[in-house]
Amino acid sequence: MAGGRLTKKESDQKKRQGKKMFINGFSQNEIADVLEVHLETIKRWYKKYDWQDAKDIHSLSISELKQETLRSFQSLKAGETPKVSPDQLSKLSSTFEKLSDKKKNLAYMYDNFEELSDAILKDALSERLKKNREAKLEMAKYIRGMMDEVVSKTYKEALND
Structure with a gap:
């Protein structure tokens, strides 16, 4: 671990990186090791900035959206009820197409x-x-x-x- 206090800029950058790493499945120990920040600091950031909620929100990537869309269309084609309604898929697809x-x-x-x-x-x-x-x-x-x-x-x- 690096010694001394982090500047605000360094701290903010490490918080963002740590949050991204957590969202992507890294443990708090691994994050502390990679970012060279004390484990207790990572634990504090985890609680204070609600990393678990962020992970839950970010659990759907663009490729997963595409896969879910295709699965839903496949279900409809087979006469089954898809997990995501056609209306919800339409809204999501429309939003993405507007980009x-x-x-x-x-x-x-x-x-x-x-x-x-x-x-x-x-x-x-x-x-x-x-x-x-x-x-x-x-x-x-x-x-x-x-x-x-x-x-x-x-x-x-x-x-x-």
């Missing part, structure tokens, strides 16, 4: 970015040798930083679309 191509691409890019980021971190955390684990975690942090920059740039461009 510009850049905004759609951003949504897909973000989903893929999170999957890649999680895979890199899981690989690093599975490393048995401390030296190799630390090297992979440093690489993961570098890649995460670069990917955050790309997402931020693309997001700003999409907002101006």
Whole structure:
């Protein structure tokens, strides 16, 4: 763990990263290890910022929305009652269709970015040798930083679309 207090900017960034990691299935111990923040701090952030609620809300990705839409259509085609009503699916699809191509691409890019980021971190955390684990975690942090920059740039461009 890094010593000393975090600046507000560093703290806010680590809170966001920790929340994203939790939403994506990382344990509090893993988050503390990767972010180099004391476990008690992670536990406090978890409670204060209601990470579990955020995880529940974010449990549906764009690819899952697409899959659920296809499952519902398949159920309707087979004469069965789908889990999601056609009206609900229509509203969700309509909302997604109203997004510009850049905004759609951003949504897909973000989903893929999170999957890649999680895979890199899981690989690093599975490393048995401390030296190799630390090297992979440093690489993961570098890649995460670069990917955050790309997402931020693309997001700003999409907002101006």
